[in-house]
Amino acid sequence: MDPVIVVGAGPVGLTLSLALARHGVPTLVLDEGPGKDEQRLARTVVLREDTAALAERLSGTSFDRAGARWTGWRSLRRKQGMQALTFGEHLPAPLHIAQHELTGALRRAVAHERRVKVVVDSRIDAIEEDAGGLTAHTRGPKGTWWRGSYLVGCDGPRSTVRKLLDIRFPGRTAVERHAVAALRTELPWPGEALLHRNPPWRTSGPAGPEVVGRPLADGVWRLDWLLPPRSDLVTPDVLVARIRETLGGWCEGSTPPYELLDTGVHTVHHRLARRWRVGRAFLAGDAAHLLGALGTQGLDEGLRDADNLAWKLGLAWHDGPRPVPAALLDSYQAERRAVVAGRLRAADQALPILRGGKGAKGLRAYVPGGARGHDALLTDGHLGHGPLGAPGAYADSPLAPPPSESQVEVGTAVGAPVADVRVTAPDGSFVQLRDRLGLGHLLVVLVAPGTGVWDRKHWMSAGLMPRLASAIAALPHSAELLVAESYPEAAAHTVLLIRPDGHLVTALSGVHPTELYEAACTALGGPAPDGEPVEAGARSGGSA
Numbered sequence: 001m002d003p004v005i006v007v008g009a010g011p012v013g014l015t016l017s018l019a020l021a022r023h024g025v026p027t028l029v030l031d032e033g034p035g036k037d038e039q040r041l042a043r044t045v046v047l048r049e050d051t052a053a054l055a056e057r058l059s060g061t062s063f064d065r066a067g068a069r070w071t072g073w074r075s076l077r078r079k080q081g082m083q084a085l086t087f088g089e090h091l092p093a094p095l096h097i098a099q100h101e102l103t104g105a106l107r108r109a110v111a112h113e114r115r116v117k118v119v120v121d122s123r124i125d126a127i128e129e130d131a132g133g134l135t136a137h138t139r140g141p142k143g144t145w146w147r148g149s150y151l152v153g154c155d156g157p158r159s160t161v162r163k164l165l166d167i168r169f170p171g172r173t174a175v176e177r178h179a180v181a182a183l184r185t186e187l188p189w190p191g192e193a194l195l196h197r198n199p200p201w202r203t204s205g206p207a208g209p210e211v212v213g214r215p216l217a218d219g220v221w222r223l224d225w226l227l228p229p230r231s232d233l234v235t236p237d238v239l240v241a242r243i244r245e246t247l248g249g250w251c252e253g254s255t256p257p258y259e260l261l262d263t264g265v266h267t268v269h270h271r272l273a274r275r276w277r278v279g280r281a282f283l284a285g286d287a288a289h290l291l292g293a294l295g296t297q298g299l300d301e302g303l304r305d306a307d308n309l310a311w312k313l314g315l316a317w318h319d320g321p322r323p324v325p326a327a328l329l330d331s332y333q334a335e336r337r338a339v340v341a342g343r344l345r346a347a348d349q350a351l352p353i354l355r356g357g358k359g360a361k362g363l364r365a366y367v368p369g370g371a372r373g374h375d376a377l378l379t380d381g382h383l384g385h386g387p388l389g390a391p392g393a394y395a396d397s398p399l400a401p402p403p404s405e406s407q408v409e410v411g412t413a414v415g416a417p418v419a420d421v422r423v424t425a426p427d428g429s430f431v432q433l434r435d436r437l438g439l440g441h442l443l444v445v446l447v448a449p450g451t452g453v454w455d456r457k458h459w460m461s462a463g464l465m466p467r468l469a470s471a472i473a474a475l476p477h478s479a480e481l482l483v484a485e486s487y488p489e490a491a492a493h494t495v496l497l498i499r500p501d502g503h504l505v506t507a508l509s510g511v512h513p514t515e516l517y518e519a520a521c522t523a524l525g526g527p528a529p530d531g532e533p534v535e536a537g538a539r540s541g542g543s544a
Contacts, residue, residue: 001317002133003028003117005148007124007161009035011045011055011099011299012285013154014106016306018058021115023314023440023500028117028146029110030138032155035120037100037107041182042262044222045099046214048384050391050417050502051303052095053434059105067217069093071191073383075375078200082375085383094383096193096214096222099299119146127151127164129279150313151281154306157269159287165278171271171344175293175351177227178266179234181243184219185258187250191215194250195378201249211246212295212382220261227265234265268292270344276333284309289340293347294354295381296388301343304391305336307438311500314440315477315524327398328525335399339392346387350377391417394503401505401522406512410496411488412504418496423482424451433482434502442479442505442520443498444472447490451483464493464511471513475520499523 004020006013009031017027047055056062070093073085087093110116119138126137133149153161162169187194194213210226225242227234240260248255271290276283285302292298309332316324354374380386394400394415412418420434423445436443446468472479487496490507497505497519506519 002147002149004313004317005030005134005136005146005151006154007136007151008154008156008285008287009033009107009118009120010154010156010285011103011106012302012306013152014103014110015055015058015303016152016154016284016310017116018106018109018113019306019310019438020314020317021113022058022438023310023317024115025310025314025317026115026117028119028148030122030124030136030146031118031120032123033120035107035118037103039098039100040262040264041098041216041220042180042222042264043099044096044182044214044216045102045299046297046382047095047097047300047303048297048389048391049092049094050420050434051300051307053420054303054307054438055095055102055106057435057438059102059109061105061109063095063097063101063105065217067191067215067219068097069095070193070215072189073193073195073379074189075195075197075379076199077197077375082372083379085379096216098216124155124160124164127161127281129281134280149280149317152309152313153281153283153287154285154302156286157271157290159283161281162273162283162287165275165281165283167278167283168274169271170274171269171290172348173269174267175270175347176268176355177231178224178268179227179239179242180225180264180266181223181239181260182216182262183221183223183243183258183260185221185247185256186219187213187221187247187256193382195375195382196250197375197378199246199249201245213250224266236263239263266292270347272337272341272344276337277329282309282332288337289344291340291344291347293381294350294378294388295383296343296347297384300384301340304339307501308332308336311438311440314500318440325525331397331399331525335392335394335397338396339394342392343388347381350381350388354378393417399499399505399523399525401519404506404508404512404515404519406508406510406515408491408494408507408509410490410494410504410507412507414504414506416504417502418498418504419488421484421487423484425482426480433484433498436480436482437502438500439480440478440500442475442477442500442523443482443496444468444479444516445482445484445487445496445498447485447487447492447494447496448483449485449492451485467513468495468511471511471516474513475517477520477524479520497523 003026006029075082121140122138128135136146196211212224214222244255269290273288284305381388425431495508505523
């Protein structure tokens with residue numbers, strides 16, 4: 001099989017290529033640039049717990065430097081404290097790093113990955129598809145025709161792939177504008193991110209009603225000032241005045257020493273591509289969607305795109321000339337576009353409430369608690385909670401099996417990302433569940449209290465294990481059996497079926513081979529066009 005062509009070598013394109021490599025799929029990355037990234041501390045990314053784990057897993061890099069993960073979050077309105085949160089085991093801290101640091105770690109991992117080939121200074125200008133794959137043409141010093149099995153456009157907001165596929169990209173322009181400064185200083189809340197609405201020191205000029213301070217590593221802070229609509233350009237003198245005023249306001253009137261490292265203006269657009277797939281070509285990341293108002297994070301969603309698409313392309317690629325079920329590849333758009341559309345819809349509904357404008361007066365009645373309710377909405381966006389920020393669930397996916405008689409509820413909803421519990425791996429070692437994701441197979445987790453104190457060789461032949469192992473061997477695709485002493489809100493002997501990207505397929509009350517098999521078939525897209533499973537396997541009947 002020809003490699004998968006990934007157009008774009010930003011964080012999403014590099015993540016996708018590394019994820020495909022873990023599934024045993026070769027990729028060709030077409031990089032329009034020279035293969036280097038501009039170091040900008042005013043351009044940062046905030047990743048939720050699971051996407052940060054994905055980036056660390058694929059890059060082989062730990063980003064847990066001092067300051068990269070916040071210790072807390074606080075919100076203020078004028079001079080009043082509205083909310084204070086402390087991050088810990090039950091409230092994981094987001095990861096906040098400069099984007100070039102993330103991209104650099106991914107580039108270093110790609111450089112050591114034999115299944116990934118990167119071609120720099122290569123701008124795509126034509127795509128041709130036939131029954132066996134695609135051919136893409138690039139211009140430039142290394143302009144040539146490239147052959148691939150599939151193609152994914154990860155080439156940003158002005159995506160050439162999207163234009164070549166003739167996909168519309170409707171939405172709203174300049175939903176929000178922020179003046180941004182990265183500086184090194186000491187603030188009264190070391191390690192804590194801060195949202196300050198209507199600060200009492202507001203003056204004339206493009207001050208804006210809101211400022212956000214987010215710590216980075218090494219004593220660096222990123223400050224964002226929301227700019228009023230149709231405000232004037234932010235000149236260097238105005239920005240320095242804003243910095244001194246803000247730091248002085250936070251430090252009881254005395255501006256602390258600071259070192260200004262980088263500045264910029266961040267303009268947020270909201271757009272959503274009409275289609276994310278045309279034949280063998282797909283869109284991901286900013287090529288498929290733009291969001292970012294109210295603290296939401298577009299790159300976080302882009303990494304989820306890559307994680308969702310990688311295992312599906314992996315199955316299709318390894319299937320060779322035999323076609324996989326249409327539902328498998330179609331589900332990428334059905335799942336990811338629906339989640340991002342919901343995120344944009346929630347932001348569009350909240351914007352009039354929080355920012356004013358047409359219809360805002362009536363809408364404010366639906367937000368409980370007045371100012372506190374508004375702060376809670378913004379906190380959700382910044383921290384990845386609620387409709388504005390929580391990781392999407394795929395309950396309505398074409399890959400979601402219908403409820404069965406043996407299905408039970410656990411602390412994770414069907415279609416949502418699973419909890420990262422400690423499990424026993426096949427070799428008897430203890431690992432985190434997330435460490436077993438993205439390896440090309442399904443995961444089956446048995447909740448068995450007490451097994452952690454026994455050697456695996458003893459309990460593999462006891463109780464439910466032989467029957468469960470037999471049921472797993474009969475599944476239509478390879479699956480790894482793991483054992484957890486506990487799982488949130490799951491009873492003993494609960495069996496969890498989990499997709500390669502960590503989303504829960506179903507939870508069953510014990511070993512039910514038929515239901516487990518049928519759920520696995522649905523999660524893999526259903527029977528292939530010829531009526532055979534995606535991967536041959538005998539069906540096991542009966543139930544426990």
